[in-house]
Amino acid sequence: MERAAPLIAAIGAVASNGMLGLGNWLPWDIPEELAYFEATVAGAALLIGRLTYESMDEVPVDSFIVSRRANLALRPGCRQVASVEEGLRAALATGKPVFVIGGAAIYAAAWPYCRRFYLTRIDRPFAGDTLFPESVPLASWPLLSETVKHLRERRGGGEVMCRFQIYEQPQPRLLPALEQDSAANRPE
Numbered sequence: 001m002e003r004a005a006p007l008i009a010a011i012g013a014v015a016s017n018g019m020l021g022l023g024n025w026l027p028w029d030i031p032e033e034l035a036y037f038e039a040t041v042a043g044a045a046l047l048i049g050r051l052t053y054e055s056m057d058e059v060p061v062d063s064f065i066v067s068r069r070a071n072l073a074l075r076p077g078c079r080q081v082a083s084v085e086e087g088l089r090a091a092l093a094t095g096k097p098v099f100v101i102g103g104a105a106i107y108a109a110a111w112p113y114c115r116r117f118y119l120t121r122i123d124r125p126f127a128g129d130t131l132f133p134e135s136v137p138l139a140s141w142p143l144l145s146e147t148v149k150h151l152r153e154r155r156g157g158g159e160v161m162c163r164f165q166i167y168e169q170p171q172p173r174l175l176p177a178l179e180q181d182s183a184a185n186r187p188e
């Protein structure tokens with residue numbers, strides 16, 4: 001019997017011009033959007049790119065930091081992994097829900113394994129230096145839900161429309177070790 005892919009989700013926010021980062025932080029300041037992110041990933045194991053990790057003030061336990069560097073110094077409760085696959089396997093082994101929280105390089109490498117993508121679309125262009133990767137084929141994933149809110153944006157000022165979307169990828173790729181497991185468990 002085929003094994004179902006585990007429930008791995010990604011979460012992020014993107015401006016109308018595709019920007020997601022500026023100066024190793026977010027291009028906008030929308031407190032309610034940040035609160036939504038924090039509430040959604042609370043209690044989860046996180047997969048985080050090294051640059052995003054270094055930009056975060058607080059990092060919860062069971063965070064897996066993707067980096068090819070030797071001997072990265074990490075905060076307590078965090079572990080270095082050399083690939084997204086290694087990080088996702090380790091995150092799943094915690095038994096917690098698993099969220100991929102970016103940045104761009106990590107979304108680009110992890111999306112094939114994600115069943116869901118929680119994406120906040122911010123309906124305004126923002127200056128930035130990091131784009132949401134075009135290789136993530138969200139346009140072809142069914143949209144499970146969308147909630148629209150008008151929220152305060154503190155950098156440019158005023159209100160901005162935010163669409164809180166959840167996409168679902170019908171057939172996420174199995175992690176390599178799980179593929180081997182299912183091959184090993186398949187009857188002759």
Ligand SMILES: NC(=O)c1ccc[n+]([C@@H]2O[C@H](COP(=O)([O-])OP(=O)(O)OC[C@H]3O[C@@H](n4cnc5c(N)ncnc54)[C@H](OP(=O)(O)O)[C@@H]3O)[C@@H](O)[C@H]2O)c1
Nearest residue numbers: 012013020021024025049050051052067068102103104105
């Ligand atoms: N809008 C949002 O929702 C959101 C979410 C997260 C981040 N961001 C923003 O995105 C920007 C950062 O994104 P980014 O793409 O520049 O950096 P990133 O994905 O956070 O980190 C990149 C680093 O991760 C490691 N890495 C990436 N892919 C790897 C792979 N396949 N295998 C092994 N290691 C890998 C490398 O670390 P080493 O160099 O150590 O090898 C690489 O330099 C920041 O501005 C951040 O604030 C925005």
